[in-house]
Structures are given as C-alpha cells and as structure tokens.
Amino acid sequence: MAAKFIKVDPFDLVVFGGTGDLAYRKLYPALLHRDKSDQFTDPTRIVGVSRRPLAREAFQASVRDALTRFNGSEAVSPDVVERFLNRLDYVAVDASGDAGWADLKALLGPEDRTRAYYMATGPDLFGPIATRLGAAGLATPRSRIIVEKPIGKDGKSADAINDAIGSVFLEKNIFRIDHYLGKETVQNLMALRFANALFEPLWNSAHIDHVQITVAETLGVGGRGAYYDNSGAIRDMVQNHMLQLLCLVAMEPPSSLQADALRDEKLKVLKSLSPIDDSNVSALTVRGQYRAGFAEGAAVPGYLQDIEQETSDTETFVALKLAVANWRWAGVPFYLRTGKRLPQRVSEIVIGFRRVPHAIFETGADGIPANRLVIRVQPDEGIKLWLMIKEPGPGGMRLQHVPLDMSFAKTFATPTPEAYERLLMDALRGNAALFMRRDEVEAAWKFIDPIREAWAHLGESPRPYAAGNWGPAAAIALIERDGRTWNEEYE
Numbered sequence: 001m002a003a004k005f006i007k008v009d010p011f012d013l014v015v016f017g018g019t020g021d022l023a024y025r026k027l028y029p030a031l032l033h034r035d036k037s038d039q040f041t042d043p044t045r046i047v048g049v050s051r052r053p054l055a056r057e058a059f060q061a062s063v064r065d066a067l068t069r070f071n072g073s074e075a076v077s078p079d080v081v082e083r084f085l086n087r088l089d090y091v092a093v094d095a096s097g098d099a100g101w102a103d104l105k106a107l108l109g110p111e112d113r114t115r116a117y118y119m120a121t122g123p124d125l126f127g128p129i130a131t132r133l134g135a136a137g138l139a140t141p142r143s144r145i146i147v148e149k150p151i152g153k154d155g156k157s158a159d160a161i162n163d164a165i166g167s168v169f170l171e172k173n174i175f176r177i178d179h180y181l182g183k184e185t186v187q188n189l190m191a192l193r194f195a196n197a198l199f200e201p202l203w204n205s206a207h208i209d210h211v212q213i214t215v216a217e218t219l220g221v222g223g224r225g226a227y228y229d230n231s232g233a234i235r236d237m238v239q240n241h242m243l244q245l246l247c248l249v250a251m252e253p254p255s256s257l258q259a260d261a262l263r264d265e266k267l268k269v270l271k272s273l274s275p276i277d278d279s280n281v282s283a284l285t286v287r288g289q290y291r292a293g294f295a296e297g298a299a300v301p302g303y304l305q306d307i308e309q310e311t312s313d314t315e316t317f318v319a320l321k322l323a324v325a326n327w328r329w330a331g332v333p334f335y336l337r338t339g340k341r342l343p344q345r346v347s348e349i350v351i352g353f354r355r356v357p358h359a360i361f362e363t364g365a366d367g368i369p370a371n372r373l374v375i376r377v378q379p380d381e382g383i384k385l386w387l388m389i390k391e392p393g394p395g396g397m398r399l400q401h402v403p404l405d406m407s408f409a410k411t412f413a414t415p416t417p418e419a420y421e422r423l424l425m426d427a428l429r430g431n432a433a434l435f436m437r438r439d440e441v442e443a444a445w446k447f448i449d450p451i452r453e454a455w456a457h458l459g460e461s462p463r464p465y466a467a468g469n470w471g472p473a474a475a476i477a478l479i480e481r482d483g484r485t486w487n488e489e490y491e
C-alpha cells in the first residue's frame with residue numbers, strides 16, 4: 001500500500017518555548033516534513049513564543065538556521081522551506097508575568113480554526129501558562145494543549161500540573177506527549193499483535209517465558225546535568241517511555257483503536273503491576289551510576305565530573321524486575337533496564353518464548369535455545385524472530401539459531417518519519433490514541449513513587465559502573481539468577 005497523507009484542517013500552533021532546544025531540534029523539522037508532504041491547509045500558522053524580544057524575520061531566520069542543522073538527511077526543496085517559513089510568526093510573552101499576552105491575543109484573533117498550544121518550556125511553566133491562557137480568554141472549550149514530559153517529578157507534582165491544566169482545558173483537549181508512542185516500531189507492535197493471527201494465541205504465560213525492555217544510551221548527561229541530577233533514570237525513562245512500552249506489550253486487545261479504548265487497556269496494565277516497596281526493592285531493582293570509562297570511541301569522564309559535583313545519589317542506570325499480576329501474565333517476569341554511557345544506543349523489546357517441552361535433537365548441555373521475538377524501536381527499526389533451523393548441508397541434523405529479519409529501512413523505500421511528525425499531526429487532528437490520559441500518568445507515578453521512597457529508606461548509593469559497560473554487575477545478576485540472560489546480540 002502506498003503512503004497516503006491526509007490533509008489536516010487549518011490550524012494555529014502556538015509553541016511556548018518556541019526558541020528552545022526542543023522546538024528547534026525536533027518540532028520545526030517535524031512540521032517542515034509534514035508541510036513538505038502537503039499535509040497543511042491554508043491558512044495555517046505556527047507562532048513561536050518566548051520571553052526574548054524578536055522580530056518576525058529574525059525568528060524565521062533562526063528557524064531557517066535550525067532546519068539546516070537538524071533536518072536530517074531528507075532533502076527539502078528551497079520552495080518548501082520558504083513556504084514553511086512564511087507560516088511562522090513570533091510573539092514575546094512572559095509565561096510567568098503579564099507581558100505579551102495581549103499581543104498574543106491580538107495576533108491570534110478569533111478562534112476560527114484549530115488552535116493548539118504546545119508546552120515546550122520547563123514543566124514548572126505548564127500550569128502558569130494554562131492559567132494565563134484561561135485568564136486572557138485564549139483557552140476555549142475547543143482549544144487544545146500539548147504537554148511535554150516530564151509531567152511532574154512525582155505523583156503530587158504531577159497532580160498539581162494536571163489540576164492547573166485541567167481547570168482550563170477539557171481532558172479530551174489535553175495531549176500529553178510520550179514521544180516513544182509516536183515511533184513507528186512502537187505502533188508496529190500493535191500491528192504485530194492485533195493485525196496478525198499468529199502471535200496473539202501465544203501471547204501469554206503458557207508460551208512466553210519472560211519479556212525484556214532495554215533503552216540504552218551511549219551518551220552521558222552532557223549539558224542536561226542540572227536537570228538530570230534532579231531526575232534520574234527511573235523518572236526520566238521508566239515512569240514514562242518504558243512503562244508505556246510495557247503497556248503495549250502486556251495490554252489486552254482493545255475493542256478498537258479509539259483513544260479511550262486503547263488507554264483503558266493500558267491503564268489496566270499499570271494498575272496490575274505488583275508493587276515494589278521497602279519489602280522487595282533490594283531483590284527487584286538495581287541502581288547504578290557511571291564512572292569514567294570508554295564510550296563512543298573515546299575516554300569519557302564519570303557522572304560526578306559531568307555534573308561538576310562531589311557527590312550525588314542520582315541513578316544513571318536502573319534495572320527492574322516487574323510482575324504484571326493478572327491471568328495472562330502470571331509468573332512471567334518483565335525485566336527493564338535503561339542507562340546512560342552503556343556500550344550501545346539501542347531501544348528494544350524482547351519477547352522470550354518458552355523452550356520446546358521435549359528435545360528430539362541432539363544438542364549441547366544448554367539444550368535448544370528458545371525462540372525470541374526482538375522488536376527494535378531504535379535505531380535500525382525492525383523486527384527479528386529468532387528460530388531454530390537445520391544447518392544446511394550434510395553431516396547429520398545440526399541445528400542453528402537464525403533470525404527471520406525484517407529491517408524497516410531495507411523493506412520500505414520511504415524514510416521512517418520522526419515520532420514528533422506523527423504526534424503533532426495526531427494532536428492537530430484531535431486523535432488522542434497515542435497520548436497519555438491523566439489517569440495513566442497518575443497510575444505510573446503510583447507505581448514509581450514507592451520505589452523511589454524505598455531507595456531513600458535503604459540509604460544506599462547507586463552502584464558504580466565504568467562507562468561503556470552494561471551497568472553494574474548486579475544488573476546482570478538480576479536476570480541471570482533466574483536462569484535467563486539479557487539480549488546482547490547486536491550488529
């Protein structure tokens with residue numbers, strides 16, 4: 001089937017934090033690509049908002065510069081770039097003061113098309129911006145708000161943000177972005193499960209031995225040290241992206257792709273997670289922090305040097321063993337790990353099937369390896385199903401473990417769109433299926449908060465690991481003491 005782009009009705013997208021890193025690096029390039037595909041309908045405007053005074057032309061020039069730097073490899077003709085830049089406008093507004101709101105209101109005029117406000121500022125401004133939008137009469141029952149992570153740093157602060165936004169915008173108009181859900185392979189996980197009759201009958205504890213989810217980065221904290229030191233791996237990665245991936249693996253088939261049908265099923269998974277607290281945190285979690293080592297082909301400093309502090313108990317790595325306590329997943333462990341300064345940049349989900357019950361072939365002491373389904377989220381998106389086959393040639397029945405390998409880049413000629421392209425268009429269309437509902441955010445924090453509290457009660461520092469390793473040895477032990485191994489076959 002050829003790719004088909006469906007036009008989006010005219011819109012005004014107002015980007016708060018419109019001169020920030022996220023906007024320049026991700027949002028404008030994503031919007032340019034959608035414009036290039038002729039998805040926008042005139043009149044459509046994108047309005048950058050931040051405190052600094054900036055003429056419209058200067059703002060357009062700054063976006064032009066960003067598009068050159070962050071466009072990626074996809075060629076875009078100068079005409080398309082010009083058309084896109086002409087859609088841009090800029091207003092200086094202080095989100096935490098009174099300046100600029102009247103100018104924004106005057107520029108926007110009557111709400112005669114879809115209007116969406118994108119919160120690309122720090123989360124402390126989400127609430128104040130919503131409140132001021134309400135006070136200025138700029139938020140109507142039709143207007144939408146798109147909110148970036150992190151939504152709070154615990155359940156309580158998330159509630160405060162959600163309350164502030166929710167008192168101005170209707171829940172159906174609040175789009176909480178988890179950009180992992182916009183990734184092609186993540187949506188492919190749904191296609192794999194629910195558009196094929198093959199896997200779903202096997203998708204349960206009778207046939208699946210365990211599930212692994214890895215989100216590994218080679219980078220350190222870089223310039224985000226101050227933010228990261230107040231966050232840590234569990235809040236930065238697990239509370240949102242990894243639990244969302246887990247939900248898509250573990251949820252029951254929704255009755256439709258309608259937003260609430262999907263989100264109801266994800267919510268049930270989050271509510272089924274067996275709690276981790278003081279009683280079991282040592283057995284089920286491992287925290288780590290990177291030290292100096294070797295990563296990305298060079299010697300690199302440790303975390304404390306990166307954040308220029310003498311001490312910190314913030315984890316840059318975490319591994320967890322989770323249980324989804326329901327009929328389908330009883331007894332199937334879900335192993336999650338994420339970290340910085342790991343040997344490879346990779347995000348993937350591994351479904352480890354059970355071994356064959358009886359071996360009729362001669363095998364070594366380890367027996368016949370179990371089938372594995374590896375869903376690669378990034379980079380090199382694709383799906384591999386590891387199967388046993390007979391090694392070709394004479395010499396008896398020798399078996400070999402080989403992958404049925406589908407690389408999306410090799411299979412499809414069209415480049416994989418960036419997650420933000422899909423998510424921005426969905427929000428502008430009003431399709432909330434790939435966005436988190438408030439109760440999902442709450443349930444995720446309800447699971448994460450007791451883990452962090454239990455770590456605090458333990459009073460232990462994260463375990464050190466040298467940059468360029470797969471976290472502390474205890475993370476390997478977490479899975480190996482169950483007789484399993486992390487998937488480490490990377491090309």
Ligand SMILES: NC(=O)c1ccc[n+]([C@@H]2O[C@H](COP(=O)([O-])OP(=O)(O)OC[C@H]3O[C@@H](n4cnc5c(N)ncnc54)[C@H](OP(=O)(O)O)[C@@H]3O)[C@@H](O)[C@H]2O)c1
Binds near residue numbers: 018023026051095148
């Ligand atoms: N960067 C990423 O790749 C990324 C990825 C995922 C999530 N996020 C999240 O996205 C948000 C933005 O991150 P970022 O990296 O883009 O931050 P950033 O580069 O520091 O940008 C912050 C933006 O907010 C504006 N701003 C700050 N205070 C303001 C105020 N009082 N009123 C109006 N505008 C104000 C800044 O412009 P002025 O200083 O001129 O006001 C700037 O445009 C954060 O919540 C971050 O966690 C970022």
